[in-house]
Amino acid sequence: MKQVEITIDGTKLKVPEGTTVLEAVKKLNKVVPTFCYHPKLPVFGGCRMCLVYEKRWRTNIIACATPVQDGMEIETEHPKTLEERKFVLEMLFTRHPLDCPICDKAGECDLQNWGTYYGPQKNPSSITPFDKIRPEEDWKSDYFEFVSNRCVLCLRCISVCKNVVGADALFQEERGFEILISPDRKPMDEVSSCEACGLCVDICPVGAILFKPFKFNARPWLLKETITTCGMCSVQCPVAVDHDGSKVYRIRSTADLRICAGAYLGYDIHSKNRLEGAVENGRPVDVQYAVDRISQVLSEEPSETAVIVSPYSSNETLQAVKKLQEKTGAVLTSTTTVTVEPVIDGFIQEAGIYNQPSEETVLNAEKIVVVGMDVADTNPVITYLFGNLYNEGVQISKRKNVIYIGNHPSHIKKFNPEIIRKEITQLSLEDFGFADSKTVVIYSTASLKGEDAFKIGKLLGQLNKEKGTDVLILPVEPNAVGVVNSLELEYLPAVIDRVLDGKIKNLLIFGEDIVDHIDEETLQEIFLKLDLSCVVTPFSDGLAVSSNIAVGSSIWMEEGRTTEGFAGKVHSKAVFKKFWTEKTIVEKITEKIKPSDKLPEKEKKEKNYYSREYLITPVISLWDFGYLGRRSDNLVNYRLRREIKTGVSHED
Incomplete structure (x- = not known):
């Protein structure tokens, strides 16, 4: 890109052509006041606070809306500039209450x-x-x-x-x-x-x-x-x-x-309803007692014990669970085996490899095709990439042509998309005749489960292989990709069937996402069948009430953790630490487990994705956010007010 040389307060500077004077000034860490300007918004130029003096023109100019020109001489603290900035402030203060x-x-x-x-x-x-x-x-x-x-x-x-x-x-x-x-x-x-x-x-x-x-x-x-x-x-x-x-x-x-x-x-x-410490059958107990009880079961009955890991858990927790499994041989499974894993496996079977599209790929796309659940509801911020985007006063992405395929269009309608109403289980390659290499297809893993999810994965893999169309497989949960990448898991319905048959008698559950995937009647039957049910959860209601033992844990803002999602592998900071993290709980359980020479033999089975009647696929609204969102009074009240007013439930 062509470089333009300008002088700012006596300092010469080269910047790319098209850069605004304001952004050029900011590169030298100079202070220029603004009100209406924001680097992520189109230039408005209405407040007139960002005045700077151009020596050649002998006048003040607004820095936010003026592109640099070769040879410009800018002064940010010229007396005339300061005078006019003060005047703008005086006029604002004249009408602004001093409160x-x-x-x-x-x-x-x-x-x-x-x-x-x-x-x-x-x-x-x-x-x-x-x-x-x-x-x-x-x-x-x-x-x-x-x-x-x-x-x-x-x-x-x-x-x-x-x-x-x-x-x-x-x-x-x-x-x-x-x-x-x-x-x-x-x-x-x-x-x-x-x-x-x-x-x-x-x-x-x-x-x-x-x-x-x-x-x-x-x-x-x-x-x-x-x-x-x-x-x-x-x-x-x-x-x-x-x-x-x-x-x-x-x-x-x-x-x-x-x-x-x-x-x-x-x-x-x-x-909201945080579980501090641990409870056994509704009675508060010492956390160490709960840890010892879980460790005892894993030591004595590993072949009859299953662990359900959560896509809300961190990679650090998953690695701790992996060590627990290696020490005990317990069965590992997750809800991701019916949502994310089948889609990726189906895709790889057809395309050979799955590479997640980057943000840049989405920004450069001409068409966005949303398949299944409305991603404007499941992952709202992903749709912020669909419009006219700006950076430092310059447009970096144009509004996309959005197409929606499925039966649940909701907030995606804000883009006036072409809506193709069709059951996505009935889709074929011919339904994507408009797709090409400049198209990105976004599929929410909340849309289908099991066999149907595997089939849609195969279809998306064919689309990628034959048309070069990028496919973004987008989970709802923050670390579903981390679960798939970190652990070897058994298929969830296979584990649930063994619980219902009495072959698995103990269950250790992390998080509460399972309630979004298995119907309430089957969940009740599962808990009645178990000899011991344990849940590691941040909350004192929900599964903590249904389980024999519940141990309180932190939520995402209370632990430094690593997750894998749309932005890749990201490490986040803890805001403060009040509760034990899941990682700490797993490590303490693992420490107490007695070594055994007779671990259950691991059977390497090829995954066979199938459906079960107890698997449910609820429609997700913009204000849901899984079991975490259901603990927010603000989110619940906002959603209910909408549903009461419109008479339409998001579950319809």
Whole structure:
């Protein structure tokens, strides 16, 4: 790419042609104030705060919207520039209420910061505080609030909702100073196209849009911020967790603007019905007693004991389980053997190898084909790659032509896709006549199970082999790929059948994802058949009530861990540590197991994927997120309000 040479405050710099003056200035770590600009949004140029002086033109220019030109001489601190920036601030302060002591944005407010940076301001007009009042706009939401008096008219909220999320839930009413931001429909929580991702709150430079659950709860400067990786699905978005060392107050997006309702509303899972310590038949017991009891069974009855690992568990936990299995010979299985593994095996059988498409591949695609469950509901942030994307003021990806194949289109409709209603078990290669090498097919592993999942995997493998079409096999769970890559597993229905036949008498379950795959009647029969049922879970309700022994464990934000998903192999930081991790629990169980010379012989069996009537495939809504999401009052309430208002359940 052609390089352009410019001078900034006396320093010569070469940057690629097309770079904006603002981004060129940032490369030298110079301070240029902005309100309406964000590197991930299209340039708006409305706030006029990013003024810099161009010596050759002898005038101020807006840095965000002006591309560099060869020979430019820019001054960021020219007296005329400082004067005009101050004037813009003065006009904003003239209409802005001085309510910082009661504003939740205080401490992280751009207007507050720039006002402090440029010194005391004066009111250039005779407007009194009573003249500052704008009409109020009630969004009729329990989660989001708009304070019209604080709005600086940057319109970033509208832009992020339209250009990043694609929901188009916000728009501006009126013009000029009378502008109000309003949802497309009210009540917002019930009928609007809002997805509750919270990006409008995060991107607001002032306190005009608030997240009500956080309102008046804490000051930002009193909280600690930890950047980690979201553990609600397999897209692995970077998120910022604000906490005080023991309590999570909110979860926000980073500058990448990648967050959905799963993390934004679901921050409250850390405190809901947590299981501290261990219980036996509903009675609190010492954790060491529970560990000893599980170890005893694994030592004495390894051939009659099965372990069900969870795709919500970390790679560190999986490696610990692997050592446990090597020491005992216990049967290992997982729900991934009916969802993810069959699809990948079927794909490999036809295509020879499965290489997961990268983010760049998705960005460069011309067509996106979603097959089966709506990925805008199962993995919402993956759809942020379908629209017009920007980086540093430059468009890097164009809006995709989206096609949906299946019977459950939901939030994918925000892209106005071509919808082909057909049972995906009936699909053939002819149904993908439009696919080519510039097409990416995305299949959610929540769509089919067992034999049907294997068949769709074979079809997708044929598509890849014959047409060169990239296929993204996208699990719902955060570490389903890690489970498949780390362990040799027996087929889940085969293990369940042995439990029902009385051949397996003890079960150690990690997590509670099994309830999304086996019907309630069969689960009850399984627990009645077992001599000993044990569950390692973060929660005191659910399977902890049904099991003989339950041991409390951490959730994703409470442990440093590695997962494998759309972003590859990612290590995330612990926000704080309050509970034992699954890895620690497994290691303590393994330590207590007595060595045995008579381990059960491992039979190498070729996988045979088949279906069972007890396998269920629930339709997933945007606010589900598995057994973790069901512990979030925010997510549950938001989803139920939608269903009550529309009269449609996501399970229909």
